[in-house]
Amino acid sequence: MPTITAPQPRATLSMTQVLLCGAAIVTLSMGIRHGFGLWLAPITMDRGWTRETFAFAIAIQNIAWGVAGPFAGMLADRFGAFRVLVVGALLYAAGLVGMALSTSGLAFTGSTGLLLGMAQSGTTYAVVYGVIGRNVAPEKRSWAMGVAAAAGSFGQFLMVPVENWLIGAWGWQSALFILGCLALAIAPLAAGLREPPQAAHSGPQQSIGAALKEAMAYPSFRWLMAGYFVCGFQVVFIGVHMPSYLKDKGLTPDVATTALALIGLFNVFGTYTAGVLGQRLAKRHILSAIYLARSVAITVFLLVPLSPASVYVFASVMGFLWLSTVPPTNAVVAQIFGVQYMSMLGGLVFFSHQVGSFMGVWLGGRLYDTTGSYDIVWYLAIALGVFAALANLPVRETPIVRAAARPVAA
Template structure:
């Protein structure tokens, strides 16, 4: 009798409220912790006597590993449910933070900050959580719900940036990483709260194999354009997130509070930006919103470089960029769900996200590489502006209608 009661409870469908609260908190912790890694740049490189390229490469590798593994973790989550993937992700996150704190060489540091945390992110952030949202939320609320989850990740950045700076200042960078490892453990109960009924991952009328879904997506022009545009998003945000603090110090704004407030403002205004993007994307063509976001980023970056650099201009720049920061996420994933359905949403989101992470790798690594060789970030800023214009153009031709599938195949 007890078995029957437990089985029945396990079959109860998740409510959208539960998914938004628990999924949002999971993304808050996972994204929030990593968003503060830029604050560790100078303390860690100075403590070990490393060049900035060493630290930049580790975070670049993190983004690349995240992107490489995301299609596979997404496919596993779509097939078997998200819980196991999330639990593995939390374990890897904990291990990665501990290795970062204890590493004595650049190679060891890259294995923790790059490989382990990169793999961890693929199991604890947007693509896997969005797969659960896509299966729980109705089509009328889906993009809005994705905006809520993205806003939660943004709030994590706003929350964790000052926390991490305080930990570094009060306890040192190594102890700060130990404390973050403890905080990462809080993701475990949240993952259990997102456990789906066994049938949820396979629900829906039209069924495909993974191979069919991948071939269909890669042969679709909308998917190709969306993937190309998302590359730019990764390049811009990771370059700024990793290199803004040392850039400000180089330009005479050496007080670490300036960078801390700037990164926190990015997180705060990102909450409003991602929520607004999700709400607007439910009513307006998402491709036009994406194009507007990318061109606006280029304008904001150009204005920041042309105007005199001050504390005030930096904080205004951070607020504007924050509003545009992850507002691409619910729109991009909303288009994927609208065009291809939700059966393999985590996997297809992961494929597009891989392009995002190639851009992230180049944004993080190229910033450090060119700085060590030229003594300046100017070239990378200009690349970020040009890529924003390109992304605005490639998103315009995207069509958001559901893909036409043969009736016979559906039957």
Template sequence: MKMSPMTLLLLAASAIVSLSMGVRHGFGFFLPPMTQEFGWTRETFALALGIQNLMWGAAQPFAGAFADRYGPGRVLVIGGLLYAAGLALMTVSANGWLLSGSAGLLLGLALSCTTYSVVFSVIVRAVPDSYRSSAMGLTAAAGSFGQFLMVPIERGLIDGLGWMPALLVLAALSALLVPLAAPLQRAYVRAPAVPKATLSVWRGITHAFGEAWQQRSFRLLMAGYFVCGFQVVFIGVHLPAYLRDHGLAGNVASTALALIGLFNIAGTYISGKLGGRYSKPYLLAGIYFVRSVVIAIFLLLPLTSTSVAVFAAAMGFLWLSTVPLTNGVIVSLFGIKNLGMLSGAVFFSHQVGSFLGVWLGGVIYDRTGNYDLVWGLAIGLGVAAALANLPVKETLAAPAEVRA
């Protein structure tokens, strides 16, 4: 049976996000063996992943802007090649500088080309208005399925082959991102034509961002997304080491990360559906507040495999549920013309938070021998993000130059 172009688009977009996001969610498993192999502190490994997140965020607006104007094909191909190269070069990164170049710089650039902003720039053009929120939720949920699928695979590869062969296998898998670019490029061409910019890409970015920055709601979205990055990347990278420090077996951590991915499939899809019916800012505020409550309860309860599983399921439901809602607010405010770039700009704030979450986790652990202070920061920042999203508006008039 012949597949419709829309179905093919959503399947390819979901596969790209699933693979790209799935591989990166298992990086925390490489922390113990690589630090032991090379005699690094946790800060060394954490700094490399912090640079990855920072570079991902810094390059995202540019990757999104090129996808907005010229289509996602070349952007995705470049991202797939960088992804494979970065993973392969991690195997020969024997010091912190080399690790920051491979796991940090190259993988950060790769992720900027193969994740939400680039993929969403096609979906919002090709999918009817009434299905946009659901389509973005479905695609974001695919990233969660990738985590659910890839986390146990990565753990199994490390246990069965060792960390170095595991990275080479992942490099080969990431090369599949290259052929998956074709359906998205075709969908972009079929979608309503986007007028070619008369300004350069750089001038177009600064102009559109300057117009958006004048809106208070845009700035508040950036503040909330900063907290999102801090929380999820700290937990995603340091939770395996945290559980190991407290005497829990390695399979508890792999199960926890897989549960986060599994429950995030439902959470992200449901948030996308709810975003089409209810206030997205209020939903975002609720997500951030409940995250803080879940973290606080997790820390107060005795640490057991059961409490870890419940925590992972609850956090998983909230994990990427901010993605379709945040992008939905951006579309409501500014239209689809510059979604890739504006989504990337907001995402840069997310990645600054990610950098601080993963890096401070390593620094504070090396200084104090525990993660208590970082857990406390995650709780306090979650409450602050909830308060920041409450005044965000969805119907605020924006300058004509920014809207589609």
């Protein structure tokens, strides 16, 4: 069958503008959420809740983020990212305020889970990467995605000590109010990603339904989704439960704070490196290496004697591998399917990531309350990493071959 060849979408925003505004937005949205594990102990102690109550709300947050992601991406592809980002900023602020004021597990799940999950679907990578895909030349796309991911990583490094200081200085509730105000800054930054309406419709003319059917029927897309499931399981389990795991082992809260900050710091280098390598090497090999290296890192961490030094080394290694899956995964999606529905398809593959996130964070709380230990979840994280390393090897990175089709009306 002939391949549909269409002109690359004309850039309507400068690459510098897209990267600066997109990086700032991802810095805020990812930076704020990275420190949520710091609230587990003070909230559960103050409210008299179990760890599973907190973990379940964060699990719902991740699944809500995943479910809403394809729809947020669809709206961003159809109407532009600006409106989606503004609504996401408002939901983010409302969710943080609700997180502070909730006095029941149900209300906490509604605010921390549903509201913040929907907010993150409209303020993070899928939406921002759609703008990058439409406005950055293909030969620079993987690098540009690495820059945006590195910005989100810097936000994690920056925000964790800030959030820890806010909790100590103002109390956990006031700290959430302050973060809610900070989340509103996403709205004015979104103006820098406002594209003319025609920019969102350039490229191959294909209906939304046809794009979804095509992606889900394509084996390489399903393999990417399988790998992303594992990514979500590992990083969210570690990000949320590691502070409590270290506390149970007798280490001070400062060790956990430093570890989370190191994850964010080394994530800057890891995501940027992955983006650069994605321009030169097969992305499926990069992804397989990342997942296998994670399993090795977790295994070594569990085998060596636990100390602040071993925690910092583990955090640094995992930080380098943390979100380094994001640039190559999204670049492969664009490479295979084009950029017309990139935000939607990026949101769809990210849905699998969030299903994994739900399982990782919820099982962490559930199995801890049942067994008094996180050991089983650590072992699952190792086994799943090996599976993901194998799952990415069959991915084909060449553009999909389509039968010629008549243009679809906008």
